[in-house]
Amino acid sequence: MENENQSLEEEDWGMKTWKNLEKVREKSPLIQCITNYVSMDLMANTLLASGASPAMLHCLQEIPDFTPHADALCLNVGTLSPDWLPSMKSAAELVNELGKPWVFDPVAVSASEFRLKTCIELVGLKPAVIRGNASEILALANASRDTHNSKGADSSHGSMDAIEAAKSLAKASGAVVAVSGAVDIITDGQRLVGVHNGVAMMQRITATGCAVTALIAAFVAVDPLHAFEATASALTIFGVAGEIGMDMAKGPSSLRMHLIDSLHGLDQATVLSRVNISCMSRGS
Ligand SMILES: Nc1ncnc2c1ncn2[C@@H]1O[C@H](COP(=O)(O)OP(=O)(O)O)[C@@H](O)[C@H]1O
Ligand SMILES: Cc1ncsc1CCOP(=O)(O)O
Numbered sequence: 001m002e003n004e005n006q007s008l009e010e011e012d013w014g015m016k017t018w019k020n021l022e023k024v025r026e027k028s029p030l031i032q033c034i035t036n037y038v039s040m041d042l043m044a045n046t047l048l049a050s051g052a053s054p055a056m057l058h059c060l061q062e063i064p065d066f067t068p069h070a071d072a073l074c075l076n077v078g079t080l081s082p083d084w085l086p087s088m089k090s091a092a093e094l095v096n097e098l099g100k101p102w103v104f105d106p107v108a109v110s111a112s113e114f115r116l117k118t119c120i121e122l123v124g125l126k127p128a129v130i131r132g133n134a135s136e137i138l139a140l141a142n143a144s145r146d147t148h149n150s151k152g153a154d155s156s157h158g159s160m161d162a163i164e165a166a167k168s169l170a171k172a173s174g175a176v177v178a179v180s181g182a183v184d185i186i187t188d189g190q191r192l193v194g195v196h197n198g199v200a201m202m203q204r205i206t207a208t209g210c211a212v213t214a215l216i217a218a219f220v221a222v223d224p225l226h227a228f229e230a231t232a233s234a235l236t237i238f239g240v241a242g243e244i245g246m247d248m249a250k251g252p253s254s255l256r257m258h259l260i261d262s263l264h265g266l267d268q269a270t271v272l273s274r275v276n277i278s279c280m281s282r283g284s
């Protein structure tokens with residue numbers, strides 16, 4: 001019987017990525033997002049352009065009625081407030097009870113002791129995937145505030161710097177961990193792939209990281225048993241949309257528009273010709 005390592009080795013990432021996008025388009029998963037004020041618009045539009053259905057809903061009283069209808073949950077602490085924390089925890093606990101996945105974005109985890117403590121608590125609620133930039137994943141993996149870490153939402157490290165941190169966070173949390181950057185790193189603690197798609201200008205648009213985390217939630221929603229592959233696919237699709245968008249863009253603002261248009265219009269031939277995922281470790 002084919003084992004997991006062999007199947008990964010033989011994997012056709014292009015076709016897998018395309019099929020995962022097709023699944024999102026066919027099933028149109030409902031993604032509940034409890035996110036920051038900055039990202040709501042880009043996140044919702046990214047989900048819509050991919051074929052998923054976004055719902056930015058954070059009222060504690062609505063969670064028992066609404067959350068069971070969601071196919072996945074996306075939690076993001078970008079504009080963290082103690083008022084929203086009970087909603088975040090309650091929604092995560094509910095999707096866990098219902099056996100549905102949730103995805104976590106620890107935006108600017110080092111900004112304060114409160115944020116770090118909150119992020120550690122949320123990781124304890126078993127997200128299926130954690131996606132952050134290198135500085136965020138390094139800080140979360142170290143689980144202590146390092147005064148040399150950047151405190152804002154942007155990364156001061158390259159994704160390659162966070163490979164070991166990502167692996168150890170994946171092992172400790174049980175989540176798939178994704179580190180975005182020039183090469184997006186995805187690991188489940190054993191396997192590790194690098195996604196080489198995307199353009200540097202994506203960093204110059206606020207909330208692209210938040211948006212790709214929500215896209216990961218949509219991809220994991222339609223294939224929850226393969227969160228590793230779903231995460232790599234979502235990051236690849238977002239990167240490919242950025243590359244095509246960049247051909248038409250004059251700067252960050254028009255890239256934002258063209259990225260969304262490109263995501264909406266992606267076809268099989270384009271995806272197959274552009275997917276650039278490398279296997280960096282097959283696990284043991
Ligand atoms: N130098 C780069 N080259 C190509 N793509 C990049 C680069 N930096 C970031 N990206 C892409 O931009 C998106 C947001 O990533 P990032 O800027 O790291 O997140 P955040 O906004 O959370 O800091 C991801 O899809 C990532 O792949
Ligand atoms: C600038 C900013 N401040 C609080 S949340 C936020 C957006 C962060 O978005 P991203 O992590 O995708 O850059």
Ligand SMILES: [Mg+2]
Nearest residue numbers: 107153209210
């Ligand atoms: Mg971010």
